[in-house]
Amino acid sequence: MTLVIIFIFVCITGVLIIPFLNVKLKGIAALAAIVINTVISGYFAVQGLTGPEISWVMPGSMITGPIPIRIDALSGWFLMMVNFIFITGGWYGLFYMNGYKYQSKKISLHAIAFIILHSSLVSLLAVQNSIVFLVAWELMMFSAFICVIFEHEKEATLKAGINYLIQSHICVVMLITGFLWVSFKTGSYDFRAITTFSMTQTGPGALFLFMLFFIGFAIKAGFVPFHTWLPHAHPAAPAHISGIMSGVLIKTGIYGILRMLLLIKADFTTIGYIILTFSVISGLYGVMLAIVQHDLKKLLAYHSVENIGIIGLGIGIGCIGLGTGNQVIASLGFAGALLHTLNHALFKSLLFYTSGMVYQAAHTINIEQLGGLIKKMPHTAFLFLIAAIAISGIPPFNGFISEFTIYTGLYQWLQSASLNSLIFILLLVLGLVLIGGLAMLCFTKAFGIVFLGNARKDFHHEVKEGPFLQFVPLYLIALFMVCIGLFPQMFLSLLMKPVGLLTGNRGDVLVPATANTFSALSSISLAVCGMLVVALTVFFIRKWAMRKRLVPAGPTWGCGYVAPTARLQYTAGSFVRSYVKLNKSILLFEKKEKEVTGLFPAESHYESHAYDKFEKWLVDKPVAAVKSFLKHFLFLQNGSLQSYILYGVLFIIGVIFIPMVFDALYLFIDFLKRL
Amino acid sequence: MLSVILILSAALFFTGVINRTKSILTGRKGPGVLQPVKDIIRLFKKGVVYSTTTSFIFQAAPTIYFSSVIMAMLVVPFGQSKGLISFQGDFIFFAYVLALGKFFSIISAMDTGSSFEGMGASREALYSMFAEPAFFILMGSMALLTGQTSFQEIFADLHLGSPISYALAMLAAFVVGMVMMIENSRMPIDDPKTHLELTMIHEVMILDNSGFDLGLILSAGLIKFAIYGALIVNLFIGMFPYEYTIPMFFAIQVMAAVITGGIESFMARFRMSHNAQFIFALTSVSLLIFFGVLMLLGKFI
Numbered sequence: 001m002t003l004v005i006i007f008i009f010v011c012i013t014g015v016l017i018i019p020f021l022n023v024k025l026k027g028i029a030a031l032a033a034i035v036i037n038t039v040i041s042g043y044f045a046v047q048g049l050t051g052p053e054i055s056w057v058m059p060g061s062m063i064t065g066p067i068p069i070r071i072d073a074l075s076g077w078f079l080m081m082v083n084f085i086f087i088t089g090g091w092y093g094l095f096y097m098n099g100y101k102y103q104s105k106k107i108s109l110h111a112i113a114f115i116i117l118h119s120s121l122v123s124l125l126a127v128q129n130s131i132v133f134l135v136a137w138e139l140m141m142f143s144a145f146i147c148v149i150f151e152h153e154k155e156a157t158l159k160a161g162i163n164y165l166i167q168s169h170i171c172v173v174m175l176i177t178g179f180l181w182v183s184f185k186t187g188s189y190d191f192r193a194i195t196t197f198s199m200t201q202t203g204p205g206a207l208f209l210f211m212l213f214f215i216g217f218a219i220k221a222g223f224v225p226f227h228t229w230l231p232h233a234h235p236a237a238p239a240h241i242s243g244i245m246s247g248v249l250i251k252t253g254i255y256g257i258l259r260m261l262l263l264i265k266a267d268f269t270t271i272g273y274i275i276l277t278f279s280v281i282s283g284l285y286g287v288m289l290a291i292v293q294h295d296l297k298k299l300l301a302y303h304s305v306e307n308i309g310i311i312g313l314g315i316g317i318g319c320i321g322l323g324t325g326n327q328v329i330a331s332l333g334f335a336g337a338l339l340h341t342l343n344h345a346l347f348k349s350l351l352f353y354t355s356g357m358v359y360q361a362a363h364t365i366n367i368e369q370l371g372g373l374i375k376k377m378p379h380t381a382f383l384f385l386i387a388a389i390a391i392s393g394i395p396p397f398n399g400f401i402s403e404f405t406i407y408t409g410l411y412q413w414l415q416s417a418s419l420n421s422l423i424f425i426l427l428l429v430l431g432l433v434l435i436g437g438l439a440m441l442c443f444t445k446a447f448g449i450v451f452l453g454n455a456r457k458d459f460h461h462e463v464k465e466g467p468f469l470q471f472v473p474l475y476l477i478a479l480f481m482v483c484i485g486l487f488p489q490m491f492l493s494l495l496m497k498p499v500g501l502l503t504g505n506r507g508d509v510l511v512p513a514t515a516n517t518f519s520a521l522s523s524i525s526l527a528v529c530g531m532l533v534v535a536l537t538v539f540f541i542r543k544w545a546m547r548k549r550l551v552p553a554g555p556t557w558g559c560g561y562v563a564p565t566a567r568l569q570y571t572a573g574s575f576v577r578s579y580v581k582l583n584k585s586i587l588l589f590e591k592k593e594k595e596v597t598g599l600f601p602a603e604s605h606y607e608s609h610a611y612d613k614f615e616k617w618l619v620d621k622p623v624a625a626v627k628s629f630l631k632h633f634l635f636l637q638n639g640s641l642q643s644y645i646l647y648g649v650l651f652i653i654g655v656i657f658i659p660m661v662f663d664a665l666y667l668f669i670d671f672l673k674r675l
Numbered sequence: 676m677l678s679v680i681l682i683l684s685a686a687l688f689f690t691g692v693i694n695r696t697k698s699i700l701t702g703r704k705g706p707g708v709l710q711p712v713k714d715i716i717r718l719f720k721k722g723v724v725y726s727t728t729t730s731f732i733f734q735a736a737p738t739i740y741f742s743s744v745i746m747a748m749l750v751v752p753f754g755q756s757k758g759l760i761s762f763q764g765d766f767i768f769f770a771y772v773l774a775l776g777k778f779f780s781i782i783s784a785m786d787t788g789s790s791f792e793g794m795g796a797s798r799e800a801l802y803s804m805f806a807e808p809a810f811f812i813l814m815g816s817m818a819l820l821t822g823q824t825s826f827q828e829i830f831a832d833l834h835l836g837s838p839i840s841y842a843l844a845m846l847a848a849f850v851v852g853m854v855m856m857i858e859n860s861r862m863p864i865d866d867p868k869t870h871l872e873l874t875m876i877h878e879v880m881i882l883d884n885s886g887f888d889l890g891l892i893l894s895a896g897l898i899k900f901a902i903y904g905a906l907i908v909n910l911f912i913g914m915f916p917y918e919y920t921i922p923m924f925f926a927i928q929v930m931a932a933v934i935t936g937g938i939e940s941f942m943a944r945f946r947m948s949h950n951a952q953f954i955f956a957l958t959s960v961s962l963l964i965f966f967g968v969l970m971l972l973g974k975f976i
Contacts, residue, residue, distance in 0.1 A: 002818070035885075151748070200745065228762065264953055316910075341779070360905070371788075372728075372788070374731075374732065374786075375730060375732045378730075378731075379729075385732075385782075389775070389778060392774070392778065393771065394771055394772075394774050394775045394778060395768065395772055395775060396775075400771055403771075404764060404767055404768070404771075408763065408764045408765050408767075408824070411764065411815065411818050412824075414815060414818060414819050415818070415819065415822055418974075419969070419974045422819070422969065422974065425815075426815070426962075426965060427810065428972040429808075429811055429812060429815050430808050430811075430812065430958070433807045433808045433811045434807075434808060435803070436771075436807070437803065437805070437807050438804060440774060440777070440778055440800060440803075440804065441800040441801060441804055442779075443778075444778060444782055444785070444796065444800050445779040445800075447782055448781070448785030448786075448793075448796065449785070452730065452782060452785045452786040452788070453728060453733065453785060453787070453788035454788045455730055455791075488759055520762040520763040520765075521759070523760060523762035523765075524762065524768060525744065525770060526760065527749075527750075527760045527762075527772075530746065530749070530760065531742060531746045531772065534742040534745050534746060535736060535738060535739055535742040538738045538741055538742050538745075538891070539738050540733075541737060542887055542888075543965075545719065545887060546722070546723065546887060549721070549722035549723070549886075551722055551723050551724075551725065551888075552722070552724050552725060553724070553725050553726070553727050554724055554725075554727065555726060555727060555728075555786045555880050556726040556727075556728050556788055556789045556883055557726075557787075557789065557883050558727075558789065559791055559872050559882075564789075564790075566788070568790050569788050569790055569793060570785070570790050570792075570793025570794060570796070572798070574794075575793060575796070575797045575800075576797070578797065578798070578801055578948075579801055579949065582801075582951055596751050610683070618833025658760050660893070
C-alpha cells in the first residue's frame, strides 16, 4: 500500500522536478525515477511470478468504486519485461538524446512523457478496475504520442503521431464499449465482473464481448489489418522510443488479449481459430511488406507486425488446447507465445537501438544510401547481426526457442486433430515456415546492405561509433538473448506459473504434461552448446593451420573488370527484385524510371516505393470518401465567431428540447392508444 | 554415432561418383572417385586471400557454415540407432541449424561488395526459402502418420506401418532428393559447372573464398549431400538388422549419386526465372504425401 503511494509520488515528483533541471540532469532524473519505480514494481512482479497472486483493494473514488490491484503471474511476467526494456531504453536514450541537447524545452517534455509512459504501463498491468485501466491506457497512449512526436518540426513525424493517436482512439472506443457493456449488466467495474457476466451469457454473447476486446487490443498490438499506424509511428519516433514501443508498448495489446482469455469464459475453440487466422495473416503480410522497405526503421516496424503474428499463433494454439481440453497443446501454445513476447521485446528493441546508432552516425536510415558500416561501427554491426539472427528464428539465439515451442505445439495438435483442422494446421505450418524463410531474406538484406560491402554514399561528416557507455545496455540485452538461446529450461521454469494460470492449472501440472518438450528443451540446450563447441573447435583448428601461411589481401574478384566502383554493388532493391516480381499481386509497388537509351545515354533515374494495400483500401480510400462527403458541410466552418456561438446555442437547445419533444410524443402516442 | 561414421564415409565418394557418372556418360576419361576429397585436402594446405572490402564476417562465415552442417549431421539417425542428438522435434532443429549456415554464407557473399556475389546471395536466400515448406510439410505428414516427432522414431515407426507407407516413402524420397538438389545447388536448379557468373547461384557466392575457407565450404557441401542421402536411406531401412542396412545405405547413396550424375548429363538447367515456381511446386508433392497419409489413417471418408 505504502509502496503504491511511493510509486505515484516518485512519478509526480519526477514530472514536477524535470523542467527545472539542466539538460544533462533531466535525462538522469527521468532514468532515476524509472529505476526507483522499477524496483517497486519489480518487487511485486517477482512475488507474483513466483508465489501466489498478490492482491489488495485501494479505496478509490465515487466514480471508480474500489480499485482492486492484483498482480498475478501474467502481470508479473509483463511487468518484468516492461521494466527491463525501459531501463535499457532509458539508459540508451540518455546518449541518443545527446544530439538534441540544445533543445532544452523539448527534452523536458520528452523526459516527463517518458516517466508517465512507464508509470502508466506499469499501472495498467496491475490494476483490475475498468475505469482506472482505461485512464492508464489513455495516459499511456498520450504520453507515447508525445514521445513519438519529439521531432515535431518535421511534418512527417507530426502526421505519423496524429495518425497513431487517432487509430489508438479507435482501440479505446472498442475497449470502452466492452467495459461499459459489462458494467451496465453487472454494476461493477471490477474485472471479475467480466467473468461473472460471461458465465451468465448464453449463446454468442461472450464471444461477441471477446471480439470487441480482441479488436480493441489487436489495434494496439498491430494485427493485420489493424496495423496501419505502426509502420508510420515507429520510424518517426526517436530510436529508444521506437524500441520501447515495439518492444513493450504493442505488447500491452497481447497482455490485454491474454487477460481477456483469463476472464471471459467463452468457446475457446472458436476464439482459437479466429486468433490463428488473424495471426498467420499478420505474420506473413508483415514480413512480406518488411522485405520491400528501404527505410530501416520501417522495415523493423513491419517486422513487429510479423512477430505479433507469431505470438498470436502461440496464443491461438493455446486456446485450441483449452477448447479441446488438451493440456499439452495449451501449455505449449501459451508458453511459446509468452516466451516469444519476451524474445521479441529483446531483439526488436536491440534492433531499434542499433538502427538508432546508425542514424546517429550516418544521419540517415535509408538502406540504399548506407553500406560498409561494419568497418566503422563494428560493435553496432555485431549487435545488429545477433539480433537479426535471433529474429529470423535461427539457433543459437532466443528466437529459435520460442518458434520451436510453437512448432512443437502445432505438431502436437496435428496428432489429435480432425480432418478440417488438419488442413488448417497444414496452412499454419506453411505460414510459419514461410515467415521464417522470408525473415531470413529480409534480414540478410538489411544486414548485408547496411553493414557490409563498400559505402554507397560519401558522407561529409565522420561516421563513427557511439560512446562505450551507450553500448552497455545493448550488450546486456544481447547477453540475455544468448542466455535464453543456450539455457531455455531456466526461462521456461519461470514461465511455468503464467502458463499454468492461462491453462487453468494452478499447480505445477505443466511439468508432467509437457515433460517431453522439457526434455527436448534441455537437449536443444545441449545441441546449441554443442554447436558452439563445434564452431569453436573448427575455428581454432583453422587458426592453428593458418598460423604460418600467407594471408595476402587483394581487391574483390570483379570477374576480370578491374575498376569496380561502390555503385556497382548489389542494392537493396536489386537484392529483392526477384521476390518483388514473384509477389506483384500482393504488394503495392510503384516504380518510376527513365530507361537508358541510345549509344550516348543521357541522365536517367530509377525510383521505387512500396505501399500497403490494406492501408490503401481500409484507411486511405474510406477516409477520402468521408472527406469528399464532408466537404459539402465545409460552409459550417466559416471562421466567424457569431456562427460558432449560434451552433453552441443550437446544440444546447437541442439537448434540452429533444428529450422533451420525445416525452411529449410518447405521451401523445399513449393517449392515442388509450383512445 | 553409427550414422555419423556412415555419413562421413559416404561423403568421401558421393561427389566423386557424380563426377564419374558424368564423365562416363559423356564419354570422357574423367577423374577418380576420390578426386573431390583430394582437392579439398590440397585446399586445406593452402593460405587464404582476403578481399580488402571484407570484414570479420567473411572470415568467420565458412567456419560457421561448416559447423552448422556438422550439427545437422549429428541429428540424422540411422535405422535403429539414433543420431548423436535426438529429441522431440529434432527435424525442426535440423532445418533451422542449416538455415544458420545459409544465413552466414549469404551475408559473407554480400561482404565482398561484388555485384555478382550479391546476385548469388539474393537467389540463394529466395530459393532456400521456397524449399523449406516442402520439407516441413513432409515431416509433418510423417509425424502425423507415425504419431512421433523425432527423426529416429518417425523412421522406425514408418517401417512398422502398412506396406503402403513405402509407396509414400517413395514420394518422400523424391521430395528429399529435390531438396538435396536445391540445397547443394545441383542440376535442375543450378549448374555447378557453368562458366558464366551471371547464371550461377552457389558457385558465384563463393567466388572470393580461397584456400582453407574454400576447403571448409566444399567439404560442407560433400557432407550435405551425404546427409540428404542418409535421410532417403532412412525412409526405407526402418528396423532391419545392420547387416542388411549398412550395405543398403551405401547402395542407395551410390544410386542417388548416379541418378544425380545422370540428370546432370542429360538435362539443362532451368531458366532462373522459373526456379522459384518449380521449387514451390515441390510443396505440392509434399501435400500429396500429406493427403496420402490422411487416406492411410482413414481420415478421408
